Amino acid sequence: MxxxxxxxxxxxxxxxxxxxxxxxxxxxxxxxxxxxxxxxxxxxxxxxxxxxxxxxxxxxxxxxxxxxxxxxxxxxKSISETAESLCSLIDQRENDHRNWLDQLELSVKEQREFALATDPHKCAFGKWYDSYTTDDLVLQGLLRKFDTPHRTIHAIAEKVKKYEIAGKFEAAYTLIEQTREHELSVMIELFAAFRQIVREQTRRxxxxxxxxxxxxxxxxxxxxxxxxxxxxxxxxxxxxxxxxxxxxxxxxxxxxxxxxxxxxxxxxxxxxxxxxxxxxxxx
Incomplete structure (x- = not known):
C-alpha cells in the first residue's frame, strides 16, 4: 500500500x-x-x-x-475494557501463586512429586512479567518490586523437597507457611496496588x-x-x-x-x- x-x-x-x-x-x-x-x-x-x-x-x-x-x-478495546482485562489477568496470576503454595504443601503431605513450575520465568506470571512493557513510570517501579518475592517463592520448592526427603516434614510446612505470611503477602499487596493504578489510568x-x-x-x-x-x-x-x-x-x-x-x-x-x-x- x-x-x-x-x-x-x-x-x-x-x-x-x-x-x-x-x-x-x-x-x-x-x-x-x-x-x-x-x-x-x-x-x-x-x-x-x-x-x-x-x-x-x-x-x-x-x-x-x-x-x-x-x-x-x-x-x-476501550481503555476501561483494557484495564479490566489486565486486572482479570492479574487476579488469575495472584490465585496461581496462592494455589502454587497450596499444591506444594499438598505434595509434601501426599509425598509425591511437585508438578508446578519451580523456575520463576516459566510460571504464567513469570512469562507475562518478562514480556510486559509499559511507559508508565509508576507501574515500572511497582513491577520491579515483584522480582524478589516472586523468585523467593519459587526457590522454596527445592528446599521443601530436601526437607521432605530428610523426613523433616514440620520444617517443610513451616517454610511454606512463612512464605505465605511474608513473600506471598508482599505479592498480594503488589497485585492490589497494580490493579488500583491500572484502574486509575482509565480516569486519566x-x-x-x-x-x-x-x-x-x-x-x-x-x-x-x-x-x-x-x-x-x-x-x-x-x-x-x-x-x-x-x-x-x-x-x-x-x-x-x-x-x-x-x-x-x-x-x-x-x-x-x-x-x-x-x-x-x-x-
Missing part, C-alpha cells in the same frame, strides 16, 4: 503546530488550529443504540459535545475537543504528549507504519521534531462525520 493510497489529502506542514497525542502507545497528531480545548475526561452520558465507538456525550462549558472513543474506532484520559464553524466534537486519548512542529515524512509503504484498516483515519505521516519519531496525522473531518450520527437530545 503506497502512502498516496493511505493518505487521502495533502497536508501543509510549514511552521504549523500539531497536538501530538498517545492512543494505545501509538502517536497521532492533529492540527492545533482545529483544537478548541483539551480537558481531563468529564462525566460521560451514555447514549443507547449508537455505535460502540460513539461513547456518548460530555458537557463542555454548557455545550453538549459528542465523544468518539478513538481506541474503539481503531479496532482496539483526556478529551480533545475540536471545533469547526461553531460545531464541536471530542475524542478521547490516553495522553497528550506534546505541542510541536512536524515535518513531512515520505513513506513508500504505509503498511510498515500503521495497519491497513487505519487508512481511512490517517491523512499523512509526520516526523516529530522533539523525539524524531513518527506521528500519524488524523483527519479532523472524520470526527465531525461520526458526530453527525449522534443526536445529543437522546442524552
Amino acid at each position: 503506497s502512502v498516496q493510497t493511505a493518505c487521502r489529502q495533502q497536508v501543509e506542514f510549514g511552521n504549523q503546530l500539531w497536538i501530538v497525542v498517545n492512543i494505545d502507545q501509538n502517536s497521532f497528531a492533529i492540527n492545533a488550529l482545529d483544537v478548541h480545548d483539551m480537558v481531563a475526561m468529564p462525566p460521560l452520558t451514555r447514549l443507547p443504540g449508537t455505535e460502540q465507538y460513539l461513547s456518548g456525550t460530555i458537557n463542555h462549558r454548557g455545550q453538549i459535545v459528542p465523544l468518539v472513543d478513538f481506541r474503539v474506532l481503531l479496532g482496539r 484520559q483526556v478529551a480533545v475537543i475540536l471545533e469547526h464553524e461553531g460545531a464541536q466534537v471530542a475524542f478521547s486519548v490516553d495522553a497528550v504528549d506534546a505541542v510541536e512542529e512536524l515535518s513531512a515524512e515520505l513513506i513508500t509503504d504505509a503498511a510498515d507504519v500503521f495497519p491497513v484498516e487505519w487508512k481511512n483515519w490517517i491523512v499523512a505521516i509526520g516526523r516529530r521534531s522533539k523525539t524524531d519519531g513518527l506521528a500519524l496525522i488524523l483527519d479532523q473531518e472524520l470526527f465531525f462525520d461520526l458526530a453527525a450520527r449522534v443526536d445529543p437530545s437522546d442524552g
Whole structure:
C-alpha cells in the first residue's frame, strides 16, 4: 500500500503546530488550529443504540459535545475494557501463586512429586512479567518490586523437597507457611496496588475537543504528549507504519521534531462525520 493510497489529502506542514497525542502507545497528531480545548475526561452520558465507538456525550462549558472513543474506532478495546482485562489477568496470576503454595504443601503431605513450575520465568506470571512493557513510570517501579518475592517463592520448592526427603516434614510446612505470611503477602499487596493504578489510568484520559464553524466534537486519548512542529515524512509503504484498516483515519505521516519519531496525522473531518450520527437530545 503506497502512502498516496493511505493518505487521502495533502497536508501543509510549514511552521504549523500539531497536538501530538498517545492512543494505545501509538502517536497521532492533529492540527492545533482545529483544537478548541483539551480537558481531563468529564462525566460521560451514555447514549443507547449508537455505535460502540460513539461513547456518548460530555458537557463542555454548557455545550453538549459528542465523544468518539478513538481506541474503539481503531479496532482496539476501550481503555476501561483494557484495564479490566489486565486486572482479570492479574487476579488469575495472584490465585496461581496462592494455589502454587497450596499444591506444594499438598505434595509434601501426599509425598509425591511437585508438578508446578519451580523456575520463576516459566510460571504464567513469570512469562507475562518478562514480556510486559509499559511507559508508565509508576507501574515500572511497582513491577520491579515483584522480582524478589516472586523468585523467593519459587526457590522454596527445592528446599521443601530436601526437607521432605530428610523426613523433616514440620520444617517443610513451616517454610511454606512463612512464605505465605511474608513473600506471598508482599505479592498480594503488589497485585492490589497494580490493579488500583491500572484502574486509575482509565480516569486519566483526556478529551480533545475540536471545533469547526461553531460545531464541536471530542475524542478521547490516553495522553497528550506534546505541542510541536512536524515535518513531512515520505513513506513508500504505509503498511510498515500503521495497519491497513487505519487508512481511512490517517491523512499523512509526520516526523516529530522533539523525539524524531513518527506521528500519524488524523483527519479532523472524520470526527465531525461520526458526530453527525449522534443526536445529543437522546442524552
